[in-house]
Structure formats: structure tokens, C-alpha cells
Amino acid sequence: MRYDSITEAIGNTPLVRIDPGVHGLRNVDLFAKLEMLNPFGSVKDRPAWHMVRPLLEGAAGGGGGGGGSTVVELSSGNTAKALALLAGMHGLGFRSVTNRMRVPEVKELLLLLGAEIEELPGQSECLDPMDSDDPLTRFHRALSEPGSRFLHTDQYFNPLNVEAHAVGTGPEIVKDLEGRVPDWFVACVGTAGSSTGVARVLREHDPGVRVLGLVAEKSDFVPGIRTIDEVRGVGLFDPGTYDVLASVSSGEAIEGMVTLIRRCGVLSGPTGGGAYFGAVRHLRVVDEELEGSGRRETAVFIVCDRAESYLSYVRQRRPDLVGRVRRGPGVSEVSVAGVRTVGVGEAREWLVSGVPRPLVVDLRGPRAFGALHIEGSVNIVDEVFEELVRGGLPFSKSVPVLLACPVGEKSVRYAALLSGLGHPDVRSLEGGIVAWRDAGAPLVRE
Numbered sequence: 170m171r172y173d174s175i176t177e178a179i180g181n182t183p184l185v186r187i188d189p190g191v192h193g194l195r196n197v198d199l200f201a202k203l204e205m206l207n208p209f210g211s212v213k214d215r216p217a218w219h220m221v222r223p224l225l226e227g228a229a230g231g232g233g234g235g236g237g238s239t240v241v242e243l244s245s246g247n248t249a250k251a252l253a254l255l256a257g258m259h260g261l262g263f264r265s266v267t268n269r270m271r272v273p274e275v276k277e278l279l280l281l282l283g284a285e286i287e288e289l290p291g292q293s294e295c296l297d298p299m300d301s302d303d304p305l306t307r308f309h310r311a312l313s314e315p316g317s318r319f320l321h322t323d324q325y326f327n328p329l330n331v332e333a334h335a336v337g338t339g340p341e342i343v344k345d346l347e348g349r350v351p352d353w354f355v356a357c358v359g360t361a362g363s364s365t366g367v368a369r370v371l372r373e374h375d376p377g378v379r380v381l382g383l384v385a386e387k388s389d390f391v392p393g394i395r396t397i398d399e400v401r402g403v404g405l406f407d408p409g410t411y412d413v414l415a416s417v418s419s420g421e422a423i424e425g426m427v428t429l430i431r432r433c434g435v436l437s438g439p440t441g442g443g444a445y446f447g448a449v450r451h452l453r454v455v456d457e458e459l460e461g462s463g464r465r466e467t468a469v470f471i472v473c474d475r476a477e478s479y480l481s482y483v484r485q486r487r488p489d490l491v492g493r494v495r496r497g498p499g500v501s502e503v504s505v506a507g508v509r510t511v512g513v514g515e516a517r518e519w520l521v522s523g524v525p526r527p528l529v530v531d532l533r534g535p536r537a538f539g540a541l542h543i544e545g546s547v548n549i550v551d552e553v554f555e556e557l558v559r560g561g562l563p564f565s566k567s568v569p570v571l572l573a574c575p576v577g578e579k580s581v582r583y584a585a586l587l588s589g590l591g592h593p594d595v596r597s598l599e600g601g602i603v604a605w606r607d608a609g610a611p612l613v614r615e
Contacts, residue, residue, distance in 0.1 A: 176255070178208045179218055180337045184345040184469070191432045192449045196459035199448065200351070200469045201435060202342060209251045211474035212338075216362050217251035219333035220322040225259050238262060239285075241319040245270050246393060247474055248324050248360075253282040261320070268534065271552070272392055274478045288536050324360050326404035334366025342367065342469055343374060350375040353455070353468035355448040357383045357394045357440050358414075361406040363471060368410050382411035383447040386418045388578035392482060393440035393473055394422075415451060417443040423487050425449075430476060438479050441472035485552060503585040510581060510599040513608040516571060519596075520545075527569040527594075530554065532579055533602065539615035543573065543605065551579055555586070562590050569594040577601040 172178055183206060187199045204212035221240060240256040242248055245267035256263040264285040270276040279286060324330050343350055350371050356364035364382055371378040384400060385391040397414065400406045408414070417425075419439070426442025429435040437445070448470045459466060476483075484491050511519065519527055520543075529546035531538050538548040549557070551574065557563040564570055570587065572580035572595065581597040588595055598605065606612060 175208050175258075176218055179214045180207070181341060182206045184342060185433075185435070187433060187445075191428065192452075194449070194452055194456045196456050196462075196465055197353075197452050198465065198467045199452070200346075200467070201429070201433075201441070201445070202338065202469055202471045203435065204338070205437065205441065205472050205475045209247075209254055210478075211247035211251065212363055212471060213247035213473075214251045215337050216324065216327075216330040216333040216360075217248055217255060217322070220324065220327050220329045221252055221255050221320070223329075224320040224322065225255075225261070239264055239319055240322065241266060242322045242324060243267065244324060246272075246275055248322075249279055249284060250275070250282065252322060253279060253284040257283050264319070268537070271390065272479060273481050278478065288534070324362070328405075330360055330362035331366040331369070331405060334363045335370050338363060338471075339367040339370025343371070346467065346469075349467065350378055351469045352377075352466035353379050353381060353448075353452065355381045355383065355444055355451075355468060355470035357391075357417075357444050357447075357471070357473065358400050358406065358411075359393050359395055359440075361400065361403055361410070365405055365407065365410050379412040380410060381448065381451055382414045383443055384414060384416050385443075386416045388582055389419050391417065391419050391422045391439055391443050392479060393438070394443055413451065415447055417447045419486055421446045421450075423483060423490075426476065426483075427490065429472065435472060436476045437472045438474040438476050439482065440474060441470075444470040444472070485556070503582060503589055505581050505585045508581050508585045508588060509596045510577070510584075511571070511596045512599050513605050513610055516596075516598055516605075517610060519569075519571070523569055525568060527571045527596075528564065529571045529573060531602070532572060532574040532583060537575070537602075541602070541606070541612040541614060543602075544611065544613045546573070551583065554583060558583075558586050558590065562587065562592055564592070566591065566593055569596075571596050571598060573598040573602055573605070575601045576603050 183203045185201050185203060187201055192199055207214035239262040240252050241264045242252050243266050245265060249265040253263040262285065264287055265279055266287045266289060268289060270286065270288060276286065354367055354371055358364055364380065368380045383394065384397045385394040387396050422439040422443035425446030426437050426439050429437040429442060429445055448468060452468055455466065484493060529543050531542050531546045531548050532551040532554055534550055535548060572584050574580040577598055577600045580601065584595045584597040
């Protein structure tokens with residue numbers, strides 16, 4: 170195939186049947202839509218080009234696209250990668266604005282692509298449009314105002330994100346199934362663009378299509394998948410799109426990823442692994458219900474991107490997969506039952522009267538910590554803290570420890586991790602730094 174531009178190669182990705190010997194389903198045919206074979210490497214190539222193209226045309230023609238020379242998106246992943254390449258092809262700069270770059274390989278790749286990276290302090294790991302005090306939210310609102318000097322693609326709210334999949338991904342699935350519509354469509358929920366766009370098209374063909382949306386478990390991190398609390402703040406998310414919403418953990422996503430790689434030859438990243446694991450887990454129940462009925466059903470899930478960008482993510486959570494020795498359980502595997510949590514009032518009293526004074530460990534990113542933190546606290550980013558714990562207790566057992574994160578969901582797991590290693594007095598700040606701030610307790614700047 171000959172193309173005059175790399176953008177012409179976006180879309181028309183393969184639909185591959187997964188061997189039943191791998192997933193074990195007897196009455197369900199499972200297919201993977203290989204979006205990782207888009208030219209820039211992910212499902213986000215489609216909406217990135219769909220969203221930025223009218224802005225580029227407007228900028229070139231001096232029309233309504235704005236007069237900016239820099240494309241900007243609140244993204245720390247695949248959307249940013251695609252936009253950086255597209256902007257560079259058109260002689261423009263690209264700036265990635267995010268609360269925190271959590272995957273080192275992605276950050277390094279963005280820099281290689283010529284992107285500027287702006288890491289703003291924020292209360293959470295993603296945009297929260299309802300929090301008017303959050304710096305990321307304020308930046309988003311400034312970008313969205315008329316007359317902005319930036320070309321803002323706005324993936325969280327731009328309907329072109331959804332349309333890219335309604336005109337491309339969805340119709341391709343129907344075409345590759347020879348005009349049939351799958352009984353099930355399975356998608357991980359990030360910006361909700363792909364799940365919403367594909368579901369819309371499939372239901373136009375058959376209103377009976379069922380959609381399984383997968384979110385990340387609370388306080389866990391799966392690249393490309395948001396927790397249910399996070400997706401509720403995304404403008405494109407509509408719970409009515411999904412017949413079922415279920416969660417997957419980082420461990421399950423990696424397990425599914427390894428299965429796709431080693432058993433199917435599909436170089437999937439953890440998002441696709443999460444989609445596969447969640448699909449098979451849910452479809453096992455469907456498979457049992459179909460047994461003996463003589464009926465078969467079809468399901469399609471999306472492999473969003475490739476494995477290579479997530480080696481550090483895998484190494485941290487499953488070092489055995491890359492030839493490393495694992496020490497102790499991961500933070501996503503520990504039980505939080507029995508962990509002591511303390512409210513803001515009790516925590517403040519403890520910090521004043523405790524002997525010795527408790528050590529406050531703030532698990533947020535350095536930008537958020539630098540903006541506002543509890544006086545006297547130390548900043549150890551959660552992933553780094555987990556690495557420290559793998560080597561044994563990082564603090565003397567004689568030192569009481571108070572752990573804090575944005576809203577208290579991560580800190581309670583890290584407290585469980587320390588308690589499991591024998592630390593006698595470790596507590597988690599209930600509600601996190603957000604609760605501390607909302608209670609009017611003092612915070613200082615670095």
C-alpha cells in the first residue's frame with residue numbers, strides 16, 4: 170500500500186480471533202481489535218488526528234482555529250505522543266500538560282518527539298473539572314477560553330474524540346465481522362472516547378449490543394484506565410453507555426498482557442491486557458449460560474497500545490517477568506483490613522503530642538508536594554516508596570509514621586504494606602491532603 174502521508178495509515182487495523190485454547194470459552198468467539206498497529210502505536214492516533222486536523226487547518230488559513238503555534242493537551246500518554254508527532258509534521262510545537270508523568274519511558278519518548286512537558290501541581294492524578302482550586306483545572310479552563318494563544322484539542326470534552334471512533338473503529342469492526350455485530354463490546358475507560366463512539370455505531374446496527382466498560386480498581390494504577398471516581402469527572406463519560414462497569418487491578422492487567430504476548434503473539438500493553446482479562450472473566454459467566462443452548466456469541470475488545478513503553482511499570486510490579494527477584498507483596502495485593510486511619514483532627518493532635526513526633530510521609534508527586542504540604546513532612550513519591558519497602562522497613566520501628574496521599578486511598582494501602590512488615594505504629598490520613606485542606610488545617614509551600 171502506498172500513502173502520501175503517514176496520517177493516511179491511521180485506522181483499518183486488524184481484527185484478530187483469539188484462539189479458544191487460550192481463553193477457554195466454548196460458546197463465545199473472542200476477537201481483538203489491534204489498535205496498537207496504528208502508525209504512532211495506539212488507539213489514540215484516531216482521535217488525535219480527528220481533533221487536531223481542524224485546528225491545523227484553521228491555523229494555516231488564519232480562520233477560527235486560533236492563531237497559536239503550539240498544540241496543547243492535558244495528556245501524559247498516547248494522545249500526547251500522537252499529537253506531538255502530528256504537530257511536528259506541521260511545523261508546530263506541542264506541549265503536554267499533566268499532573269504527573271508516571272511512566273518514565275513515555276516521558277522520555279515525548280521528549281524525543283520534541284514535546285514540552287508541563288507538570289502542574291494538582292490534587293489528583295487527572296483533570297477534575299469540578300475542583301475550581303486545582304491548578305490543572307484552572308489551566309484547562311484558561312485553554313478553553315476564546316482567544317487562547319494555544320491550539321487546544323481538549324480530549325476530555327471534545328466530541329471529535331468520540332466521532333473518530335464512530336466513523337472509524339466501530340464501522341471497521343462490523344465490516345471485519347462480515348456485517349455482523351458483536352454481542353459484546355469490551356473497552357477500558359480512559360477519556361471514554363473509544364467506548365462511547367464504538368458503542369454508538371454498534372447499537373445503530375443492533376440495539377441489543379451489550380457494552381462492558383472496565384475501570385481501574387480504586388487506589389490502583391493501570392496506564393490508560395481511570396478509576397470510577399476519575400471517569401465521573403470526564404466530560405465524555407456517560408454511564409448509560411455501559412451495560413456493565415467492572416474493575417481490573419494492575420496485577421490482572423499484567424496477567425492479561427502476558428497471556429496476549431506469550432500465547433497469542435500480540436505485543437499488548439497493560440491496557441489491552443486489562444481489557445482481555447476483564448473480558449474473559451465476565452464472558453465465562455456468559456459462556457456457562459450459553460452451554461447447551463446451541464447459540465454462540467461474539468465479543469470484541471481493544472488492544473490499545475504496545476508493551477515496550479511499559480517495561481518499568483512491569484518491572485516494578487512483576488520483576489519476575491523480566492528476570493528480577495521479587496521481594497515481598499506489591500501494594501495492590503495487600504489487605505487494608507485492620508489498618509489504622511486517622512481523621513484530620515486526630516492527626517493534628519498526634520503530630521503535636523506524639524512522642525516521638527510522627528514522621529509524615531507525603532506520597533504525592535513533587536509538584537503537588539511543592540505547591541502545598543503539611544509542615545515538616547517529607548516527600549517520597551508512591552512508586553519510590555514501594556521500592557524502598559521492597560528492601561525492608563525504610564524507617565526504624567521506633568518512629569511512628571503518618572502516610573498521606575491526595576484522598577487517602579493510596580496511603581491506606583502503603584500503611585498496610587508497612588504494617589505487614591512489622592511496623593508497630595503506622596497510620597493513614599483519612600481523606601488525604603484534600604481533607605486536610607478542606608478542614609482548614611495549615612499547609613505550607615516549598
